[in-house]
Amino acid sequence: MAYLAPAGTVMSLSEIARGLISGAFSDTPRRLLVEEIRRTSGLQHCWPICSGRAAMTLILRAMRTAAAAPECDEVLIPAYTCYSVAASIARAGLRPRLCDVDPRTLGMDSAALDKCDFSRVLAVVSSNLYGLPNALSSIEDIARRRGVFMLDDAAQALGARLGGRAVGAFGDAGLYSFDKGKIICTIQGGAIVSQHGQLSAILANLMEHIPPTSSAEAFVNSAKLPIYAICLHPTLYGIVKRLPFLGLGRTQYETRYPIADLADVLVGVAAELMKRLNELQEQRRRNAEQLTRVLGEIQGVILPAIQSDAEPAYARFPLLVPDPHLRDRAVGALDRAGIGATGSYPRALADVPEVVQMLRNPEAPMPGARQVAAQIVTLPTHGFCPPELGDRVRDLLVGCLPALAIAQSQ
Numbered sequence: 589m590a591y592l593a594p595a596g597t598v599m600s601l602s603e604i605a606r607g608l609i610s611g612a613f614s615d616t617p618r619r620l621l622v623e624e625i626r627r628t629s630g631l632q633h634c635w636p637i638c639s640g641r642a643a644m645t646l647i648l649r650a651m652r653t654a655a656a657a658p659e660c661d662e663v664l665i666p667a668y669t670c671y672s673v674a675a676s677i678a679r680a681g682l683r684p685r686l687c688d689v690d691p692r693t694l695g696m697d698s699a700a701l702d703k704c705d706f707s708r709v710l711a712v713v714s715s716n717l718y719g720l721p722n723a724l725s726s727i728e729d730i731a732r733r734r735g736v737f738m739l740d741d742a743a744q745a746l747g748a749r750l751g752g753r754a755v756g757a758f759g760d761a762g763l764y765s766f767d768k769g770k771i772i773c774t775i776q777g778g779a780i781v782s783q784h785g786q787l788s789a790i791l792a793n794l795m796e797h798i799p800p801t802s803s804a805e806a807f808v809n810s811a812k813l814p815i816y817a818i819c820l821h822p823t824l825y826g827i828v829k830r831l832p833f834l835g836l837g838r839t840q841y842e843t844r845y846p847i848a849d850l851a852d853v854l855v856g857v858a859a860e861l862m863k864r865l866n867e868l869q870e871q872r873r874r875n876a877e878q879l880t881r882v883l884g885e886i887q888g889v890i891l892p893a894i895q896s897d898a899e900p901a902y903a904r905f906p907l908l909v910p911d912p913h914l915r916d917r918a919v920g921a922l923d924r925a926g927i928g929a930t931g932s933y934p935r936a937l938a939d940v941p942e943v944v945q946m947l948r949n950p951e952a953p954m955p956g957a958r959q960v961a962a963q964i965v966t967l968p969t970h971g972f973c974p975p976e977l978g979d980r981v982r983d984l985l986v987g988c989l990p991a992l993a994i995a996q997s998q
């Protein structure tokens with residue numbers, strides 16, 4: 589049965605081949621990629637790297653080196669974000685501190701952030717989940733006022749903007765990811781951006797000493813790219829998603845990842861995809877607009893508030909339903925209908941044992957983050973979404989609502 593993947597980058601075999609070959613045989617794609625990301629972010633410096641996690645680890649190490657106060661070993665992060673964020677903090681030898689999120693925006697609650705204990709905080713990190721810009725100006729203000737760094741995590745938000753400024757360019761340094769399910773995909777990959785004088789100098793030095801990606805790893809990722817592109821097609825995705833060894837959609841806490849340069853071949857593919865960033869963006873935005881229009885009318889479905897001056901990137905389309913039972917029912921019904929809906933990250937970071945173990949304030953309640961973890965549904969926005977997706981999702985969700993009413997009355 590045809591199945592719409594939960595997220596992905598639609599790309600052609602010819603552009604993958606062009607990217608791999610040009611990357612392998614010339615330095616031009618690296619220069620082009622750096623130029624394109626500098627132009628998109630509006631920042632002066634860009635370093636391609638082998639993953640978003642590696643980017644975050646290096647940025648945090650640079651911040652630690654640049655920080656005046658050696659006792660500051662905490663990184664303030666949203667209590668609902670990608671587990672890799674906490675893993676990168678551990679890998680940099682630092683500890684997370686959690687700030688609750690506002691379920692209405694899916695970003696850090698600015699009032700909660702302002703009340704956090706900053707006494708040992710080195711940096712605060714945004715999340716911009718699903719490509720929706722967080723309240724970045726206010727996070728930036730709070731970071732400035734408290735004298736801490738801000739890292740703008742735009743792993744899912746390449747191309748998104750807020751008040752005309754690129755997401756990823758707020759604060760002192762930012763990152764993008766090119767992993768599966770992000771905005772552009774090289775299987776694994778990412779980039780660091782910054783124009784902070786001292787941090788940029790430290791990062792430039794760190795990047796000069798970074799090892800190259802092993803040729804085995806580069807080969808494996810190059811071989812996976814055409815498979816990924818073919819299998820993203822709805823006729824094949826229905827088959828491959830059942831193959832357990834692919835580990836699709838699994839969220840794991842893992843600190844053993846390589847920290848290396850982005851392989852030349854993958855640089856080539858990223859450079860090719862950057863040429864189409866606007867087109868990819870337009871597709872996702874159109875699909876998101878359609879979903880917003882149709883689903884906004886359903887009673888019980890809560891769409892996240894988007895700031896009026898935001899241009900989201902919509903790596904996925906998130907919504908909240910009133911309770912976890914309905915969420916599981918909705919994801920199940922959508923899945924059976926061939927629509928790759930997900931419950932996103934299964935837990936708030938306050939409920940991930942590896943993270944809790946590192947916290948200095950493990951008992952702080954994170955009701956907003958727990959609510960999001962229990963009630964979120966994400967929908968696909970990529971180029972394979974059909975024009976009637978909104979209508980189909982509406983019918984399936986409306987079909988789940990009576991079931992909820994019955995469950996609640998029992």
Ligand SMILES: *Cc1c(COP(=O)(O)O)cnc(C)c1O
Pocket residue numbers: 639640641642669670672673715717741743744765766767776777778
């Ligand atoms: C994916 C992601 C990362 C990590 O990026 P990788 O390239 O997968 O290592 C970091 N932060 C957020 C919010 C992400 O979604």
